[in-house]
Amino acid sequence: MPAKDTGTEELIKSTAKKLFFKEGKLHATTQDIADAAGMNRSAVHYYFRTRDQLIALVFAESMQALSLLLGNVMSAKMPFRKKIQGLIDVFTNEMMEYPFQEVFLVTEINTAGHDLVTKIDEGPVSSFLNEIEKEMQLGTIEKTDPKHFLINLFSLLSYPIMMSPIYRQFFVMNEQQFDELIAERRELIMRTMFK
Amino acid sequence: MPAKDTGTEELIKSTAKKLFFKEGKLHATTQDIADAAGMNRSAVHYYFRTRDQLIALVFAESMQALSLLLGNVMSAKMPFRKKIQGLIDVFTNEMMEYPFQEVFLVTEINTAGHDLVTKIDEGPVSSFLNEIEKEMQLGTIEKTDPKHFLINLFSLLSYPIMMSPIYRQFFVMNEQQFDELIAERRELIMRTMFK
DNA sequence: TTTTTGTTTAACAAAATTGTTTAATAAATT
DNA sequence: AATTTATTAAACAATTTTGTTAAACAAAAA
Numbered sequence: 001m002p003a004k005d006t007g008t009e010e011l012i013k014s015t016a017k018k019l020f021f022k023e024g025k026l027h028a029t030t031q032d033i034a035d036a037a038g039m040n041r042s043a044v045h046y047y048f049r050t051r052d053q054l055i056a057l058v059f060a061e062s063m064q065a066l067s068l069l070l071g072n073v074m075s076a077k078m079p080f081r082k083k084i085q086g087l088i089d090v091f092t093n094e095m096m097e098y099p100f101q102e103v104f105l106v107t108e109i110n111t112a113g114h115d116l117v118t119k120i121d122e123g124p125v126s127s128f129l130n131e132i133e134k135e136m137q138l139g140t141i142e143k144t145d146p147k148h149f150l151i152n153l154f155s156l157l158s159y160p161i162m163m164s165p166i167y168r169q170f171f172v173m174n175e176q177q178f179d180e181l182i183a184e185r186r187e188l189i190m191r192t193m194f195k
Numbered sequence: 196m197p198a199k200d201t202g203t204e205e206l207i208k209s210t211a212k213k214l215f216f217k218e219g220k221l222h223a224t225t226q227d228i229a230d231a232a233g234m235n236r237s238a239v240h241y242y243f244r245t246r247d248q249l250i251a252l253v254f255a256e257s258m259q260a261l262s263l264l265l266g267n268v269m270s271a272k273m274p275f276r277k278k279i280q281g282l283i284d285v286f287t288n289e290m291m292e293y294p295f296q297e298v299f300l301v302t303e304i305n306t307a308g309h310d311l312v313t314k315i316d317e318g319p320v321s322s323f324l325n326e327i328e329k330e331m332q333l334g335t336i337e338k339t340d341p342k343h344f345l346i347n348l349f350s351l352l353s354y355p356i357m358m359s360p361i362y363r364q365f366f367v368m369n370e371q372q373f374d375e376l377i378a379e380r381r382e383l384i385m386r387t388m389f390k
Numbered sequence: 391t392t393t394t395t396g397t398t399t400a401a402c403a404a405a406a407t408t409g410t411t412t413a414a415t416a417a418a419t420t
Numbered sequence: 421a422a423t424t425t426a427t428t429a430a431a432c433a434a435t436t437t438t439g440t441t442a443a444a445c446a447a448a449a450a
Contacts, residue, residue, distance in 0.1 A: 024305030026221060029437060040399050045439060102358060103298055109360040110219030125365065147366055147376065148383055151355045159350035163297060165304040170320065171342055181342065188343055192387065224407060235429045240409060
Protein backbone atom coordinates (compact mmCIF):
# COMPACT_ATOMS: atom_id res chain seq x y z
CA MET A 1 0.00 0.00 0.00
CA PRO A 2 1.09 3.60 -0.40
CA ALA A 3 2.31 5.06 2.89
CA LYS A 4 -0.58 7.10 4.26
CA ASP A 5 0.02 10.18 2.16
CA THR A 6 -0.87 13.39 3.99
CA GLY A 7 0.36 15.32 0.95
CA THR A 8 -2.88 15.33 -1.02
CA GLU A 9 -5.01 16.19 1.96
CA GLU A 10 -2.74 19.12 2.76
CA LEU A 11 -2.72 20.20 -0.87
CA ILE A 12 -6.50 20.35 -0.92
CA LYS A 13 -6.62 22.42 2.25
CA SER A 14 -3.90 24.79 1.13
CA THR A 15 -5.56 25.19 -2.25
CA ALA A 16 -8.86 25.98 -0.58
CA LYS A 17 -7.08 28.55 1.54
CA LYS A 18 -5.45 29.99 -1.56
CA LEU A 19 -8.82 30.49 -3.23
CA PHE A 20 -10.57 31.80 -0.12
CA PHE A 21 -7.82 33.80 1.59
CA LYS A 22 -5.53 34.87 -1.24
CA GLU A 23 -7.92 35.37 -4.14
CA GLY A 24 -11.00 36.20 -2.11
CA LYS A 25 -13.15 33.76 -4.08
CA LEU A 26 -15.60 33.12 -1.28
CA HIS A 27 -17.99 31.28 -3.59
CA ALA A 28 -15.42 28.71 -4.72
CA THR A 29 -16.97 25.28 -5.33
CA THR A 30 -15.42 21.88 -4.67
CA GLN A 31 -14.85 21.72 -8.42
CA ASP A 32 -12.98 25.04 -8.34
CA ILE A 33 -10.82 23.71 -5.53
CA ALA A 34 -10.15 20.41 -7.27
CA ASP A 35 -9.27 22.20 -10.51
CA ALA A 36 -6.91 24.60 -8.77
CA ALA A 37 -5.28 21.64 -7.01
CA GLY A 38 -5.05 19.69 -10.27
CA MET A 39 -7.06 16.68 -9.19
CA ASN A 40 -10.42 14.99 -9.41
CA ARG A 41 -13.22 16.44 -7.37
CA SER A 42 -13.82 13.06 -5.73
CA ALA A 43 -10.52 13.42 -3.93
CA VAL A 44 -11.92 16.43 -2.11
CA HIS A 45 -14.87 14.34 -0.95
CA TYR A 46 -12.69 11.35 -0.15
CA TYR A 47 -10.60 13.40 2.26
CA PHE A 48 -13.22 15.76 3.67
CA ARG A 49 -16.54 14.01 3.02
CA THR A 50 -18.50 17.23 2.40
CA ARG A 51 -17.77 20.78 1.37
CA ASP A 52 -19.11 22.02 4.71
CA GLN A 53 -16.64 19.87 6.63
CA LEU A 54 -13.73 21.15 4.56
CA ILE A 55 -14.83 24.71 5.18
CA ALA A 56 -15.36 24.11 8.88
CA LEU A 57 -11.84 22.74 9.10
CA VAL A 58 -10.33 25.62 7.15
CA PHE A 59 -12.22 28.01 9.40
CA ALA A 60 -11.02 26.33 12.59
CA GLU A 61 -7.41 26.09 11.44
CA SER A 62 -7.43 29.70 10.36
CA MET A 63 -8.66 30.84 13.76
CA GLN A 64 -6.13 28.64 15.53
CA ALA A 65 -3.26 29.91 13.41
CA LEU A 66 -4.21 33.55 13.90
CA SER A 67 -4.70 33.04 17.59
CA LEU A 68 -1.32 31.39 17.92
CA LEU A 69 0.44 33.97 15.78
CA LEU A 70 -0.91 36.90 17.75
CA GLY A 71 -0.69 35.10 21.07
CA ASN A 72 3.02 34.51 20.58
CA VAL A 73 3.78 38.14 19.93
CA MET A 74 1.43 39.42 22.63
CA SER A 75 2.87 37.22 25.35
CA ALA A 76 6.50 37.61 24.29
CA LYS A 77 8.89 39.00 26.86
CA MET A 78 9.69 42.34 25.23
CA PRO A 79 9.27 46.01 25.92
CA PHE A 80 5.86 47.31 24.88
CA ARG A 81 7.09 49.30 21.92
CA LYS A 82 8.93 46.30 20.50
CA LYS A 83 5.85 44.20 20.90
CA ILE A 84 3.74 46.58 18.87
CA GLN A 85 6.46 46.65 16.24
CA GLY A 86 6.32 42.85 16.25
CA LEU A 87 2.56 42.85 15.90
CA ILE A 88 2.78 45.23 12.97
CA ASP A 89 5.39 43.11 11.22
CA VAL A 90 3.78 39.76 11.85
CA PHE A 91 0.29 40.91 10.99
CA THR A 92 1.27 42.86 7.90
CA ASN A 93 3.05 39.79 6.58
CA GLU A 94 0.04 37.63 7.33
CA MET A 95 -2.30 40.08 5.61
CA MET A 96 -0.04 40.38 2.57
CA GLU A 97 -0.10 36.63 2.17
CA TYR A 98 -3.79 36.14 2.98
CA PRO A 99 -5.55 39.47 2.36
CA PHE A 100 -9.07 38.04 2.57
CA GLN A 101 -8.70 35.66 5.49
CA GLU A 102 -10.67 37.90 7.84
CA VAL A 103 -13.30 38.53 5.19
CA PHE A 104 -13.72 34.78 4.90
CA LEU A 105 -13.97 34.37 8.66
CA VAL A 106 -16.57 37.05 9.17
CA THR A 107 -18.64 35.85 6.21
CA GLU A 108 -18.54 32.33 7.56
CA ILE A 109 -19.69 33.51 10.97
CA ASN A 110 -22.53 35.40 9.30
CA THR A 111 -23.72 32.52 7.15
CA ALA A 112 -22.82 29.33 8.99
CA GLY A 113 -22.79 30.86 12.44
CA HIS A 114 -19.52 29.35 13.59
CA ASP A 115 -18.60 29.73 17.18
CA LEU A 116 -15.00 30.82 17.53
CA VAL A 117 -14.95 31.20 21.29
CA THR A 118 -13.88 27.59 21.65
CA LYS A 119 -11.15 28.01 19.04
CA ILE A 120 -9.11 30.78 20.56
CA ASP A 121 -7.11 31.17 23.71
CA GLU A 122 -8.40 34.30 25.44
CA GLY A 123 -5.47 34.39 27.82
CA PRO A 124 -2.87 36.32 25.83
CA VAL A 125 -5.39 38.92 24.67
CA SER A 126 -6.71 39.67 28.11
CA SER A 127 -3.24 40.00 29.66
CA PHE A 128 -2.10 42.12 26.74
CA LEU A 129 -5.06 44.43 27.36
CA ASN A 130 -3.74 44.84 30.90
CA GLU A 131 -0.30 45.63 29.54
CA ILE A 132 -1.80 48.30 27.29
CA GLU A 133 -3.61 49.79 30.25
CA LYS A 134 -0.37 50.03 32.22
CA GLU A 135 1.26 51.76 29.28
CA MET A 136 -1.59 54.27 29.26
CA GLN A 137 -0.97 55.02 32.91
CA LEU A 138 2.71 55.56 32.09
CA GLY A 139 1.56 58.13 29.53
CA THR A 140 3.24 56.47 26.54
CA ILE A 141 -0.07 56.23 24.72
CA GLU A 142 -3.39 57.99 24.95
CA LYS A 143 -5.74 56.96 27.77
CA THR A 144 -8.89 55.16 26.62
CA ASP A 145 -10.42 51.75 26.80
CA PRO A 146 -7.43 49.56 25.88
CA LYS A 147 -9.70 47.69 23.49
CA HIS A 148 -9.69 50.81 21.33
CA PHE A 149 -5.92 50.68 21.11
CA LEU A 150 -6.01 47.13 19.81
CA ILE A 151 -8.90 47.80 17.46
CA ASN A 152 -7.16 50.86 16.06
CA LEU A 153 -4.00 48.89 15.48
CA PHE A 154 -5.73 46.07 13.64
CA SER A 155 -7.87 48.52 11.69
CA LEU A 156 -4.85 50.37 10.35
CA LEU A 157 -3.12 47.08 9.56
CA SER A 158 -5.92 45.03 8.03
CA TYR A 159 -8.40 47.28 6.33
CA PRO A 160 -6.17 48.81 3.66
CA ILE A 161 -4.95 45.41 2.56
CA MET A 162 -8.25 43.60 2.54
CA MET A 163 -9.92 46.50 0.74
CA SER A 164 -7.11 46.96 -1.74
CA PRO A 165 -9.20 45.89 -4.76
CA ILE A 166 -11.48 48.86 -4.04
CA TYR A 167 -8.87 51.42 -3.11
CA ARG A 168 -6.50 50.50 -5.91
CA GLN A 169 -9.22 51.51 -8.34
CA PHE A 170 -10.20 54.47 -6.21
CA PHE A 171 -6.67 55.88 -6.26
CA VAL A 172 -5.88 54.53 -9.73
CA MET A 173 -2.84 52.51 -8.69
CA ASN A 174 -1.46 49.23 -9.98
CA GLU A 175 -0.63 46.37 -7.66
CA GLN A 176 3.01 47.32 -7.23
CA GLN A 177 2.27 50.95 -6.46
CA PHE A 178 -0.25 49.90 -3.87
CA ASP A 179 2.21 47.47 -2.28
CA GLU A 180 4.65 50.34 -1.91
CA LEU A 181 1.97 52.40 -0.22
CA ILE A 182 1.32 49.51 2.16
CA ALA A 183 5.05 49.17 2.86
CA GLU A 184 5.17 52.83 3.95
CA ARG A 185 2.49 52.11 6.49
CA ARG A 186 4.60 50.08 8.93
CA GLU A 187 6.34 53.20 10.17
CA LEU A 188 3.28 55.36 9.73
CA ILE A 189 1.20 53.08 11.93
CA MET A 190 3.95 53.00 14.55
CA ARG A 191 3.94 56.83 14.65
CA THR A 192 0.16 56.96 14.75
CA MET A 193 -0.18 54.52 17.63
CA PHE A 194 2.35 56.30 19.84
CA LYS A 195 1.93 60.02 20.56
CA MET B 196 -53.68 47.82 -16.12
CA PRO B 197 -52.04 48.34 -12.78
CA ALA B 198 -49.94 51.49 -12.72
CA LYS B 199 -46.36 50.38 -13.26
CA ASP B 200 -45.62 49.47 -9.69
CA THR B 201 -42.01 50.20 -8.77
CA GLY B 202 -42.76 49.00 -5.26
CA THR B 203 -42.07 45.32 -5.73
CA GLU B 204 -38.91 45.90 -7.72
CA GLU B 205 -37.60 48.21 -5.02
CA LEU B 206 -38.59 45.73 -2.33
CA ILE B 207 -36.58 42.99 -4.00
CA LYS B 208 -33.51 45.20 -4.29
CA SER B 209 -33.75 46.46 -0.74
CA THR B 210 -34.26 42.93 0.53
CA ALA B 211 -31.20 41.77 -1.37
CA LYS B 212 -29.25 44.63 0.16
CA LYS B 213 -30.55 43.70 3.57
CA LEU B 214 -29.25 40.15 3.21
CA PHE B 215 -25.94 41.13 1.64
CA PHE B 216 -25.11 44.37 3.45
CA LYS B 217 -26.86 44.07 6.81
CA GLU B 218 -26.69 40.37 7.53
CA GLY B 219 -23.54 39.63 5.57
CA LYS B 220 -25.14 36.61 3.87
CA LEU B 221 -22.99 36.79 0.77
CA HIS B 222 -24.20 33.38 -0.43
CA ALA B 223 -27.88 34.31 -0.39
CA THR B 224 -29.82 32.64 -3.21
CA THR B 225 -32.73 34.06 -5.20
CA GLN B 226 -34.93 31.86 -3.05
CA ASP B 227 -33.46 33.38 0.12
CA ILE B 228 -34.18 36.83 -1.27
CA ALA B 229 -37.71 35.95 -2.33
CA ASP B 230 -38.43 34.39 1.06
CA ALA B 231 -37.10 37.40 2.93
CA ALA B 232 -39.20 39.67 0.71
CA GLY B 233 -42.27 37.48 1.21
CA MET B 234 -42.87 36.69 -2.44
CA ASN B 235 -42.47 34.07 -5.12
CA ARG B 236 -39.02 33.55 -6.54
CA SER B 237 -40.37 34.12 -10.04
CA ALA B 238 -40.91 37.75 -9.17
CA VAL B 239 -37.17 38.14 -8.72
CA HIS B 240 -36.60 36.76 -12.20
CA TYR B 241 -39.45 38.76 -13.67
CA TYR B 242 -37.89 42.02 -12.53
CA PHE B 243 -34.20 41.21 -12.87
CA ARG B 244 -34.08 38.29 -15.31
CA THR B 245 -31.06 36.62 -13.70
CA ARG B 246 -29.39 36.55 -10.33
CA ASP B 247 -26.23 37.98 -11.86
CA GLN B 248 -28.10 41.00 -13.19
CA LEU B 249 -29.67 41.68 -9.82
CA ILE B 250 -26.29 41.47 -8.18
CA ALA B 251 -24.66 43.66 -10.81
CA LEU B 252 -27.35 46.27 -10.21
CA VAL B 253 -27.00 46.10 -6.43
CA PHE B 254 -23.25 46.44 -6.86
CA ALA B 255 -23.54 49.46 -9.14
CA GLU B 256 -26.12 51.20 -6.98
CA SER B 257 -24.06 50.59 -3.88
CA MET B 258 -20.99 52.15 -5.49
CA GLN B 259 -23.01 55.10 -6.77
CA ALA B 260 -24.59 55.71 -3.38
CA LEU B 261 -21.28 55.54 -1.54
CA SER B 262 -19.62 57.76 -4.10
CA LEU B 263 -22.40 60.32 -3.83
CA LEU B 264 -22.47 60.20 -0.04
CA LEU B 265 -18.75 60.75 0.33
CA GLY B 266 -18.56 63.15 -2.60
CA ASN B 267 -21.13 65.41 -0.99
CA VAL B 268 -19.23 65.67 2.25
CA MET B 269 -15.84 65.94 0.59
CA SER B 270 -16.83 68.76 -1.70
CA ALA B 271 -18.93 70.62 0.86
CA LYS B 272 -17.94 74.20 1.60
CA MET B 273 -16.75 73.79 5.17
CA PRO B 274 -13.57 74.14 7.17
CA PHE B 275 -11.40 71.02 7.00
CA ARG B 276 -12.02 69.91 10.55
CA LYS B 277 -15.78 70.13 10.10
CA LYS B 278 -15.51 68.11 6.94
CA ILE B 279 -13.69 65.29 8.70
CA GLN B 280 -16.28 65.41 11.44
CA GLY B 281 -18.93 65.13 8.73
CA LEU B 282 -17.17 62.19 7.11
CA ILE B 283 -16.98 60.43 10.45
CA ASP B 284 -20.68 60.96 11.14
CA VAL B 285 -21.94 60.10 7.70
CA PHE B 286 -19.74 57.07 7.28
CA THR B 287 -20.32 55.69 10.76
CA ASN B 288 -24.05 55.90 10.16
CA GLU B 289 -23.70 54.16 6.83
CA MET B 290 -21.57 51.41 8.34
CA MET B 291 -23.95 50.92 11.24
CA GLU B 292 -26.80 50.41 8.79
CA TYR B 293 -24.86 48.32 6.26
CA PRO B 294 -21.89 46.79 8.08
CA PHE B 295 -21.00 44.35 5.30
CA GLN B 296 -21.49 46.55 2.26
CA GLU B 297 -17.76 46.90 1.62
CA VAL B 298 -17.22 43.20 2.21
CA PHE B 299 -19.82 42.52 -0.45
CA LEU B 300 -18.20 44.96 -2.87
CA VAL B 301 -14.71 43.57 -2.49
CA THR B 302 -15.91 39.97 -2.74
CA GLU B 303 -17.83 40.83 -5.89
CA ILE B 304 -14.77 42.44 -7.42
CA ASN B 305 -12.76 39.34 -6.56
CA THR B 306 -15.24 36.86 -8.00
CA ALA B 307 -17.08 38.65 -10.79
CA GLY B 308 -14.37 41.16 -11.53
CA HIS B 309 -16.59 44.22 -11.63
CA ASP B 310 -15.06 47.41 -12.84
CA LEU B 311 -15.98 50.27 -10.56
CA VAL B 312 -13.95 52.95 -12.27
CA THR B 313 -16.91 53.79 -14.46
CA LYS B 314 -19.24 53.94 -11.50
CA ILE B 315 -17.58 56.57 -9.39
CA ASP B 316 -16.83 60.22 -9.84
CA GLU B 317 -13.11 60.65 -9.17
CA GLY B 318 -13.41 64.42 -9.00
CA PRO B 319 -14.32 64.96 -5.34
CA VAL B 320 -11.73 62.48 -4.09
CA SER B 321 -8.86 63.98 -6.03
CA SER B 322 -9.67 67.55 -4.98
CA PHE B 323 -10.13 66.40 -1.40
CA LEU B 324 -6.68 64.83 -1.52
CA ASN B 325 -5.36 68.27 -2.50
CA GLU B 326 -7.20 69.80 0.41
CA ILE B 327 -5.61 67.28 2.76
CA GLU B 328 -2.20 68.13 1.36
CA LYS B 329 -2.76 71.84 2.03
CA GLU B 330 -3.73 71.04 5.57
CA MET B 331 -0.51 69.09 5.98
CA GLN B 332 1.45 72.12 4.86
CA LEU B 333 -0.42 74.18 7.43
CA GLY B 334 0.76 71.70 10.03
CA THR B 335 -2.69 70.73 11.28
CA ILE B 336 -2.06 67.08 10.49
CA GLU B 337 1.02 64.95 10.01
CA LYS B 338 2.83 65.20 6.69
CA THR B 339 2.62 62.08 4.53
CA ASP B 340 1.04 60.96 1.30
CA PRO B 341 -2.50 62.34 1.70
CA LYS B 342 -3.82 58.97 0.59
CA HIS B 343 -2.61 57.61 3.93
CA PHE B 344 -4.74 60.12 5.76
CA LEU B 345 -7.86 59.00 3.90
CA ILE B 346 -7.02 55.32 4.26
CA ASN B 347 -6.39 55.74 7.98
CA LEU B 348 -9.69 57.50 8.42
CA PHE B 349 -11.70 54.85 6.61
CA SER B 350 -9.79 52.07 8.33
CA LEU B 351 -10.65 53.38 11.78
CA LEU B 352 -14.26 53.91 10.72
CA SER B 353 -15.02 50.75 8.79
CA TYR B 354 -12.96 47.89 10.06
CA PRO B 355 -14.26 47.68 13.63
CA ILE B 356 -17.85 47.64 12.42
CA MET B 357 -17.47 45.17 9.60
CA MET B 358 -15.40 42.86 11.78
CA SER B 359 -17.70 43.15 14.77
CA PRO B 360 -18.81 39.48 14.62
CA ILE B 361 -15.19 38.51 15.23
CA TYR B 362 -14.27 41.15 17.79
CA ARG B 363 -17.47 40.83 19.75
CA GLN B 364 -16.50 37.25 20.45
CA PHE B 365 -12.87 38.19 20.92
CA PHE B 366 -13.72 40.73 23.61
CA VAL B 367 -16.74 38.80 24.88
CA MET B 368 -19.23 41.61 24.38
CA ASN B 369 -22.89 41.54 23.44
CA GLU B 370 -24.28 43.63 20.60
CA GLN B 371 -25.25 46.55 22.77
CA GLN B 372 -21.91 46.72 24.54
CA PHE B 373 -20.13 46.70 21.23
CA ASP B 374 -22.37 49.46 19.87
CA GLU B 375 -21.40 51.59 22.84
CA LEU B 376 -17.74 50.96 22.09
CA ILE B 377 -18.35 52.02 18.49
CA ALA B 378 -20.16 55.15 19.66
CA GLU B 379 -17.10 56.16 21.69
CA ARG B 380 -15.01 55.99 18.56
CA ARG B 381 -16.38 59.11 16.85
CA GLU B 382 -14.45 61.37 19.19
CA LEU B 383 -11.54 58.98 19.48
CA ILE B 384 -11.06 58.91 15.71
CA MET B 385 -11.27 62.69 15.56
CA ARG B 386 -8.50 62.95 18.18
CA THR B 387 -6.41 60.33 16.42
CA MET B 388 -6.61 61.97 13.01
CA PHE B 389 -5.57 65.40 14.29
CA LYS B 390 -2.34 65.78 16.27
C1' DT C 391 3.37 -13.51 -6.14
C1' DT C 392 -0.89 -12.42 -4.27
C1' DT C 393 -3.08 -9.98 -0.68
C1' DT C 394 -4.03 -5.96 1.54
C1' DT C 395 -4.57 -1.15 2.03
C1' DG C 396 -4.93 3.36 0.64
C1' DT C 397 -5.61 6.50 -3.24
C1' DT C 398 -7.58 8.23 -7.52
C1' DT C 399 -10.91 8.56 -10.91
C1' DA C 400 -15.05 7.76 -13.71
C1' DA C 401 -19.78 7.13 -13.62
C1' DC C 402 -23.81 7.73 -11.46
C1' DA C 403 -27.32 9.80 -8.45
C1' DA C 404 -29.26 13.31 -5.74
C1' DA C 405 -29.99 17.79 -4.36
C1' DA C 406 -29.93 22.59 -4.83
C1' DT C 407 -30.21 26.53 -7.60
C1' DT C 408 -31.42 28.94 -11.50
C1' DG C 409 -34.20 30.17 -15.35
C1' DT C 410 -38.55 29.77 -18.46
C1' DT C 411 -43.20 29.18 -19.70
C1' DT C 412 -47.83 29.37 -19.07
C1' DA C 413 -51.85 30.40 -16.76
C1' DA C 414 -54.36 33.18 -13.44
C1' DT C 415 -55.28 37.66 -11.69
C1' DA C 416 -56.15 42.40 -11.31
C1' DA C 417 -56.29 46.98 -12.58
C1' DA C 418 -56.38 50.59 -15.94
C1' DT C 419 -57.73 51.92 -20.78
C1' DT C 420 -60.61 51.79 -24.65
C1' DA D 421 -67.94 45.51 -20.94
C1' DA D 422 -64.15 44.17 -23.53
C1' DT D 423 -59.40 44.75 -24.04
C1' DT D 424 -54.94 45.61 -22.93
C1' DT D 425 -51.12 45.62 -19.80
C1' DA D 426 -48.56 44.62 -15.76
C1' DT D 427 -47.96 41.51 -12.05
C1' DT D 428 -47.87 37.15 -9.53
C1' DA D 429 -47.41 32.46 -8.98
C1' DA D 430 -47.38 27.58 -10.18
C1' DA D 431 -45.36 24.16 -12.98
C1' DC D 432 -41.80 22.79 -15.54
C1' DA D 433 -37.05 22.44 -17.37
C1' DA D 434 -32.20 23.12 -17.30
C1' DT D 435 -28.10 23.75 -15.07
C1' DT D 436 -24.99 23.63 -11.41
C1' DT D 437 -23.24 21.74 -7.43
C1' DT D 438 -22.83 18.23 -4.31
C1' DG D 439 -22.36 13.61 -2.73
C1' DT D 440 -21.90 8.35 -3.50
C1' DT D 441 -20.52 4.09 -5.52
C1' DA D 442 -17.80 1.07 -7.80
C1' DA D 443 -13.89 0.09 -10.37
C1' DA D 444 -9.02 0.84 -11.55
C1' DC D 445 -4.59 1.49 -9.75
C1' DA D 446 -0.35 1.53 -7.09
C1' DA D 447 2.52 0.45 -3.45
C1' DA D 448 3.66 -2.01 0.65
C1' DA D 449 3.13 -6.36 3.40
C1' DA D 450 2.36 -11.15 3.73
